[in-house]
Amino acid sequence: ARPRVGYFFTGKTGSELLTEKLKKFKVGDFQSIPIVVDENVSVYDAIVNMFLEDVGTIFVTNENAKLTGILSRKDLLRASIGNQDLTSVPVHIIMTRMPNIAYCSAEDLLLDTAQTLIERQIDGVPVVEEKEDGLEVVGRLTKTNVAKALVELGRDEHL
């Protein structure tokens, strides 16, 4: 006969419990530092910046330091094979610009932002705070951050 022990049956299986924890992961717990350039910087300088900082996505801001655009490696690669002098073209000419930008806040769920990265086929989004004169960039959430979350889950961290 099976031993009868005094544990509650919660109606939840093991996988449900872990999924609940995963579902509570916030962007703010996994985000990285954002790399930002002014919209008048040249495409060439933005590319150099991307290599120096070793990031795949750079955010572009206006004179009030508010988000106006995004530059991915793909955007910069496209520009670099065009027949133009990269040192004289400002990034605002080639960037993906507001309002066509996906972004998130530090309080957003990591799973929702991961879903956005997948659906929009982008490597990263800015983590922003809304201000009176626009969006302030406070972080960067990339596929690398999402991969790290999975690896940490596998190691029982955050659990």
Next chain:
Amino acid sequence: ARPRVGYFFTGKTGSELLTEKLKKFKVGDFQSIPIVVDENVSVYDAIVNMFLEDVGTIFVTNENAKLTGILSRKDLLRASIGNQDLTSVPVHIIMTRMPNIAYCSAEDLLLDTAQTLIERQIDGVPVVEEKEDGLEVVGRLTKTNVAKALVELGRDEHL
């Protein structure tokens, strides 16, 4: 008084059970189709190919269709800002070449390969099969695949 019910206590918590499932995820269950070019293709054609296929990593093979190198967006961007005619430089000049290439097999654990992507700061690795004359590329495992695994976990798929 607490109700006494006849469930076994396995000694495992919910998070342990889910972690065990996550730890069994295989590369083969999440990999994508690989995009491959010959090592004599020009850098320009490789870039065009990257845009046409919309991938971030292209694999380079020799005349026996065995892996000899990898081209990332970063490699191609670096080459494109150099002062060279991209249509006349073959990819084998600029690619990351064997044996300095990280790769995996379809039977490898997704978590281990995710860890490799993070540690080596790369976007993707080839999924290969070992043959007598080298490595045959059978798939591609990228940070996007890893992000999808996390989102599926959150949705209770694969569980």
